[in-house]
Amino acid sequence: xxxxxxxxxxxILTYSYYGVKSLSYLTNARIAKGFxxxxxxTIVIAAVASVDLVINLMDLAYSLMLIPNMIAVLWLAPHVNxxxxxxxxxxxxxxx
Numbered sequence: 605x606x607x608x609x610x611x612x613x614x615x616i617l618t619y620s621y622y623g624v625k626s627l628s629y630l631t632n633a634r635i636a637k638g639f640x641x642x643x644x645x646t647i648v649i650a651a652v653a654s655v656d657l658v659i660n661l662m663d664l665a666y667s668l669m670l671i672p673n674m675i676a677v678l679w680l681a682p683h684v685n686x687x688x689x690x691x692x693x694x695x696x697x698x699x700x
Contacts, residue, residue, distance in 0.1 A: 616647065 620643050628636035650658045694700055 619643075 620640060623639050623643060624636045627639050650661075
């Protein structure tokens with residue numbers, strides 16, 4: 605019970621820290637500080653909501669993260685292919 609409680613508290617604090625740091629990198633620090641309020645509200649909602657609702661909200665959040673990732677993958681794919689082709693060509697000729 606102590607280990608589970610310790611893991612849960614450290615995860616909650618760590619996710620809050622990562623969220624603030626990521627948001628302050630993407631936006632300004634004032635908006636990132638507001639993230640803590642949003643984060644606390646979501647913790648309270650998740651604590652009183654049903655497990656099915658919480659799982660569905662988590663699935664929705666992960667699904668929404670797919671959108672910017674897929675845009676970045678599609679945008680960077682030609683650059684990655686070009687760099688990989690150059691690397692393997694240099695590897696074959698021993699010019700690394």
